[in-house]
Amino acid sequence: MGLQLQMLGTGSAFAKNYYNNNALLDDGTFTLLIDCGVTAPLALHRLGMSFNDIDAVLITHIHADHVGGLEELAFKIKFTFKRKMILYITEELAHSLWEHSLKGGLYQIGEISSLEDIFDVCLLQPLKPQYISESMTLELIPTQHIPGKASYSLYLNESIFYSSDMTFDPSLLQHLVQERGCRTIFHECQLSGSGEVHTTLQELLTLPEEIQKMTYLMHYADDRDDYINQTGEMTFLEQNLIYEL
Numbered sequence: 734m735g736l737q738l739q740m741l742g743t744g745s746a747f748a749k750n751y752y753n754n755n756a757l758l759d760d761g762t763f764t765l766l767i768d769c770g771v772t773a774p775l776a777l778h779r780l781g782m783s784f785n786d787i788d789a790v791l792i793t794h795i796h797a798d799h800v801g802g803l804e805e806l807a808f809k810i811k812f813t814f815k816r817k818m819i820l821y822i823t824e825e826l827a828h829s830l831w832e833h834s835l836k837g838g839l840y841q842i843g844e845i846s847s848l849e850d851i852f853d854v855c856l857l858q859p860l861k862p863q864y865i866s867e868s869m870t871l872e873l874i875p876t877q878h879i880p881g882k883a884s885y886s887l888y889l890n891e892s893i894f895y896s897s898d899m900t901f902d903p904s905l906l907q908h909l910v911q912e913r914g915c916r917t918i919f920h921e922c923q924l925s926g927s928g929e930v931h932t933t934l935q936e937l938l939t940l941p942e943e944i945q946k947m948t949y950l951m952h953y954a955d956d957r958d959d960y961i962n963q964t965g966e967m968t969f970l971e972q973n974l975i976y977e978l
């Protein structure tokens with residue numbers, strides 16, 4: 734089996750018709766969860782899976798649609814499955830994730846007083862390729878999302894870009910395609926409104942056709958169906974479908 738991508742959800746933060754934009758990467762021997770939002774536990778359950786089927790979780794930034802499911806994940810792996818899960822995260826995000834997001838719910842004297850009591854924390858250095866498994870090597874690329882908040886996109890196997898949440902950065906996309914062999918782009922897409930903290934469909938439609946053809950749209954709102962056939966050469970990613978990478 735090659736490397737497969739399955740989106741637990743392809744929705745924007747407050748979408749109700751789609752689960753949170755969180756992804757499973759699976760190479761047959763190792764399963765990586767990219768972000769774990771509020772709806773991730775339910776989305777996994779609906780796929781007939783549980784957190785016990787996951788080897789590692791990677792966090793791209795701290796927003797509830799990307800970390801809101803980690804309290805359930807933590808309690809399940811510690812007290813139900815009695816094991817640790819690998820957590821891939823930068824040092825800056827690890828501090829903020831514990832101090833500003835998870836500590837309140839997870840802290841339990843004598844049991845849980847840090848991320849290390851739940852996870853095998855593997856700190857990632859941005860812009861440094863990290864071996865994950867036989868067929869997964871990924872690199873965190875710092876990208877702009879919310880001023881003053883760290884946020885990262887992913888570059889997988891020197892060929893696949895995964896935006897997570899970011900504002901439009903056409904020069905980054907051109908650089909990856911022209912200089913680093915990128916052949917597939919999974920990109921967030923705000924379908925309407927101005928791109929204050931996200932990338933809009935109108936912005937993505939300014940990309941060269943060659944780049945549009947390799948681009949799959951995710952992290953979209955409930956009115957996605959109103960935009961079918963209005964995405965140029967780009968294609969909507971569907972949640973739960975399994976994509977061979």
Ligand SMILES: Nc1ccn([C@@H]2O[C@@H]3COP(=O)(O)O[C@H]3[C@H]2O)c(=O)n1
Nearest residue numbers: 745746747796797798879898929930
């Ligand atoms: N300056 C901001 C900050 C946040 N937001 C909304 O909150 C959501 C948090 O998750 P997200 O997926 O990053 O999308 C953000 C915006 O919808 C926003 O619209 N403007």
Ligand SMILES: [Zn+2]
Nearest residue numbers: 746796798898
């Ligand atoms: Zn988001």
Ligand SMILES: [Zn+2]
Nearest residue numbers: 794796878898
């Ligand atoms: Zn976000």
